[in-house]
Amino acid sequence: MSRLSQREDAMAQSVGEALITLLERRGVDVVFGIPGVHTVEMYRGLDASTIRHITPRHELSAGFMADGYARATGRPGVCLLITGPGVTNAITAMAQARADSVPMLVISGVNRAETFGQEEGYLHELPDQGALMRQVAILSQTLFAPEDLPKVVDRAFAAMWAGRPGPVHIEVPLDVMHAPVALPEAGLVEVPKQAAGADAVAGAAEVLAQAKRPLILAGGGAVGAAEALVGLAEALDAPVVNTTNGRGILGGHPLRVPASPSSAPIRQMMAEADVILAVGTQFGPTDYDMYGDGGMPDLAHVIRIDCDAVQVTRGLIPDQAIIADAGCAVAALASALPGPLADRGGVARAAAARQAAFDALDLRHQSYVGVMDTIRAALPGARIVGDSTQVIYAGNMYADIDQPRGWFNAATGYGALGYAAPAAIGAALGDPQTPVVCLTGDGGLQFSIAELGSAVDEGVPVIFLVWNNNGYQEIEQYMIDKVITPVGVTPSAPDFVAVAQAYGMAGEALDGLDGLSDALRRAQAAGGPYLIDLRVD
Incomplete structure (x- = not known):
């Protein structure tokens, strides 16, 4: 029997140990952090786990390491941080992850719940650590009762995947960290990828099929849909412009346009398109108006694919929207298109745009x-x-x-x-x-x-x-x-x-x-x- 199985068969673990067990069940293989008196109980669990611990020199780096891990793998990067200075040091990294929609799980200690807001000089004390973290995390939750641990972890992973990804925070009071808890044998609560609505897909497919000069904008949210996006771009004969976080989608493909939408030739290409399909892109200024010149052109017809309905109300308001996981939506669109479509000159348009963007x-x-x-x-x-x-x-x-x-x-x-x-x-x-x-x-x-x-x-x-x-x-x-x-x-x-x-x-x-x-x-x-x-x- 493995050490993990032995631990799961035990009557109870401490909350700190059980937290590591739940991360293992979720497939976490690496965590980043610097141990302290508020987190050592989790390290008791780490010693007997399969999870590799990486010790940076600073908690800011722990956050950035988790960010890089997540972007390279598509899986959440996980940090274990002490209360107070540990979490405040990591706030910058969390803010970067939130801005770029990077899934990150920050687990911290915190002083005992009865000390919250007292400001009596406890070690690493903050007036309200959870309130501070809610300014940068898409969800921050405090574990008050040991038996709530599984659902708190499930909620954290759901928050990172149910909508727009980002940093999530769990804080565990010091007394709760050491309390015993028996984990249930029930399976994990999994959040399925959001499928695209049939009517929205059919409407978008009809418009794209009739387009004469279609164009695809692929942002960071399209990275997981890269393979499906190749097939859709080929079916539409549409050039694909990559934002910074979408760079490399269609790498080496003749339909690729690896240039910023802030570039004048790319803006001209966008203005000339009769239909634009925007996949997983925020339309934020650091991608679309990098130099703050206000030169974003008017666009004829925009279809946005985004996993977050609220996000579609930010930035450019589309003519049509598909609220779904990018991979699901792109695959559904490709299936909904009628037979072979006419040549739209996509390869020539992409080649001309690449050259013009470089020459600019x-x-x-x-x-x-x-x-x-x-x-x-x-x-x-x-x-x-x-x-x-x-x-x-x-x-x-x-x-x-x-x-x-x-x-x-x-x-x-x-x-x-x-x-x-x-x-x-x-x-x-x-x-x-x-x-x-x-x-x-x-x-x-x-x-x-x-x-x-x-x-x-x-x-x-x-x-x-x-x-x-x-x-x-x-x-x-x-x-x-x-x-x-x-x-x-x-x-x-x-x-x-x-x-x-x-x-x-x-x-x-x-x-x-x-x-x-x-x-x-x-x-x-x-x-x-x-x-x-x-x-x-």
């Missing part, structure tokens, strides 16, 4: 796109995880990524710095078969530079590529453009290679882009974490 970039940004091309050529199939830095901004405008989940960063939505290093580690732990390149700036890396040590501890073969331009050069240029004397944009950087080596990580420095391909291949051949300090002007 200035020479500096085209050179940055070349960096992404160099990475892809040197490391085929690699996933690029980015921070808010010059080359990532350029890639969000145009980057021809070859796979879904192959490109993500924190330069959209909430826009947090320090994301790339821990998120890349989380992605590598979640999907160890896919090479990972962490593309971060010298400023952004210093937010989470200690996570180089976490990469060494876990032996993850992440390649840390530091875009070292001696400060916050993107902000410096913005200030110059606004006729503001640059102030505060030149923080000094350490010798990154020396820091990596101090943690036991191999690394090298490059002056300029010459030799980058060979350096990337050396990094991959090293078989472990590796840092390349790419010094650029």
